[in-house]
Amino acid sequence: MTAHSIVLQELPADLQRERLPKHVAVIMDGNGRWAKRRGMPRFMGHRRGVDALKDLLRCCRDWGIEALTAYAFSTENWGRPLEEVEFLMTLFERVLRQELREMMEENVRIRFVGNLNALPRSLQVEIEKSMEETAGNQGIQFTVATNYGGRQEILQACRAIAQQVQQGHLNPDEIDETLFEQHLYTTGICDPDLLIRTSGEMRLSNFLLWQLAYGEIYVTDTLWPDFDRHEFHQALSAYQQRERRFGKV
Ligand code: FPP
Numbered sequence: 001m002t003a004h005s006i007v008l009q010e011l012p013a014d015l016q017r018e019r020l021p022k023h024v025a026v027i028m029d030g031n032g033r034w035a036k037r038r039g040m041p042r043f044m045g046h047r048r049g050v051d052a053l054k055d056l057l058r059c060c061r062d063w064g065i066e067a068l069t070a071y072a073f074s075t076e077n078w079g080r081p082l083e084e085v086e087f088l089m090t091l092f093e094r095v096l097r098q099e100l101r102e103m104m105e106e107n108v109r110i111r112f113v114g115n116l117n118a119l120p121r122s123l124q125v126e127i128e129k130s131m132e133e134t135a136g137n138q139g140i141q142f143t144v145a146t147n148y149g150g151r152q153e154i155l156q157a158c159r160a161i162a163q164q165v166q167q168g169h170l171n172p173d174e175i176d177e178t179l180f181e182q183h184l185y186t187t188g189i190c191d192p193d194l195l196i197r198t199s200g201e202m203r204l205s206n207f208l209l210w211q212l213a214y215g216e217i218y219v220t221d222t223l224w225p226d227f228d229r230h231e232f233h234q235a236l237s238a239y240q241q242r243e244r245r246f247g248k249v
Pocket of ligand 1 (some may be wrong): 030050137
């Protein structure tokens with residue numbers, strides 16, 4: 001825990017509890033640069049990134065935010081050097097194994113979204129185990145996007161719906177937003193109200209393309225391993241100053 005996380009265990013007084021986002025999504029960018037600036041190998045940045053994510057999850061719980069979704073690995077990330085991809089897969093597996101007991105104690109419900117079948121078998125086993133064991137928990141909903149691509153998610157939903165039409169179970173006129181959402185990986189989870197992206201990039205990078213249609217976007221230059229409760233407080237203050245109109249006047 002950093003000094004900021006110890007000080008900021010309660011919701012800061014200047015934030016309005018009733019206007020907090022219900023669901024926060026994060027693009028955890030800048031791990032590699034964080035490590036490079038310190039003359040360390042990139043993997044050290046990913047390790048520190050896990051610590052930042054763990055503290056953000058606890059902070060969301062402490063401050064009463066209902067859901068957190070993190071972009072851990074995109075469909076494009078396979079293009080990284082093999083040793084980095086292997087490191088990340090092993091890291092995910094190890095973190096899951098190590099944190100499961102604590103997630104149970106803290107009542108966290110974890111869910112993985114993405115094309116999970118393409119992940120290493122041993123990681124799939126840990127993922128299934130963690131989702132099954134935490135399924136009945138009533139605390140924060142923690143979603144990890146792994147081998148996730150927003151376009152791929154939309155395409156697989158289209159394919160599933162087209163099959164239902166082809167088999168005569170569905171009339172094309174019945175396809176509406178509610179039905180479409182039932183075929184997304186994230187079905188049952190409300191759309192994120194706030195997307196935070198670290199390290200200054202102003203892109204969605206194929207993340208939750210459907211779900212973020214009306215999400216507020218907050219970008220900070222801070223690199224992900226340095227994103228702490230103080231930074232999160234700033235993001236929430238900025239969010240509370242926004243007027244959300246959902247296309248209305
Ligand atoms: C982006 O930084 C970060 C990633 C691709 C990996 C993020 C994963 C974690 C923090 C681990 C999460 C763990 C679990 C179990 C959910 P980058 O490597 O693109 O940094 P750069 O832009 O500076 O190169």
